[in-house]
Amino acid sequence: MEIKPLSDYPREAVDRLLNVIHLFRDIRAASAWQYDVVLKRSRLVSLAPGERLLAAGDVDQWVYFLLRGELNVHIDSGDGAAGQDARPLAVIRPGEVFGDLSMLLAEPRSANVSAAPTSRDTEVLGVDCTLFGDLADFSLLHVSTKLIFYRNMVHSLRWKLEVYRSKYPDHELANSHRRLKLYTGPKNSREELMALAEQARALAQILLDWNAEFGSGELVDEGADMSDFLESMLS
Incomplete structure (x- = not known):
């Protein structure tokens, strides 16, 4: 595994790369200074075929975006083996966000995530989300x-839950996320921030319940394939 801070790459190339990720694009449009703060807490991770990125039981606040390649999700077999030869519980493809459930729920990771054995030059963007976790601290953000x-x-999260709902409209979880109360108070306020964070945690728990039943394998790709971007943008 090779881990590099974004500062190791030309800034113009980094900007072009991150412009395809909604979170970074939105922050950059709102404030160049805030964008720089988040960049300093972000890194690119390169994985060899079959190499593990996350392990079940890990506790951290990192959220990841797959930029290139393919990742497999596995559950430990009980003896500590990752079960790399078994069919993966789920497959993560370019454009997808992962690691967000553990971060939002402050729980240990529930599965191993590794580069697929046939995936060459797997590239992942990681963001240290301790920046976002303390809702009362605005010293940096x-x-x-x-x-x-x-x-x-x-x-x-709502998008992923709608995918499950469309596939299993009669399931008891199908409308759970739609029953959550939406925020109707003052916009762009601390009250809205608290409400959105609470909503994100509630949605994450519902998605975790879906994943427990279906292994998260029913989710479709969330974004377009980014595999052509990395080589050209970070050179």
Whole structure:
């Protein structure tokens, strides 16, 4: 595994790369200074075929975006083996966000995530989300920036839950996320931030319940394939 801070790459190339990720694009449009703060807490990770990125039981606050390649999700077999030869519980493809459930629920990771054995040059962007976790600390990030983060998280989670709902409309979980109360108070406020964070955690728990039943294998790709971007943008 090779881990590099974004500062190791030309800034113009980094900007072009991250412009395809809604979270970074939205923060950059709102504030160049806040964008720089988030960049300093982000890194690119390169994985060899079959190499593990995350392990079940890990506790951290990193959220990841797959830029290139393919990742497999496995559950430990009980003897500590990752079960790399078994069929993966789920497959993560370019454009997808992962690691967000553990971060939002402050729980240990529930599965191993590794580069697929046939995936060459797997590239992952990691963001240290301790920046966003303390809702009362605005020493580094403004309320507006944290609002962008939680709006993106809520949108992503609702999208994934709608995919499950469309596939299993009669399931008891199908309408769970639609029953959550939406925020109707003052916009762009600390009250909205607290409400969005609470909503994101509730949505994450519902998605975790779906995943427990279906292994998260029913989710479709969330974004376009980014595999052509990395080589050209980071050179």
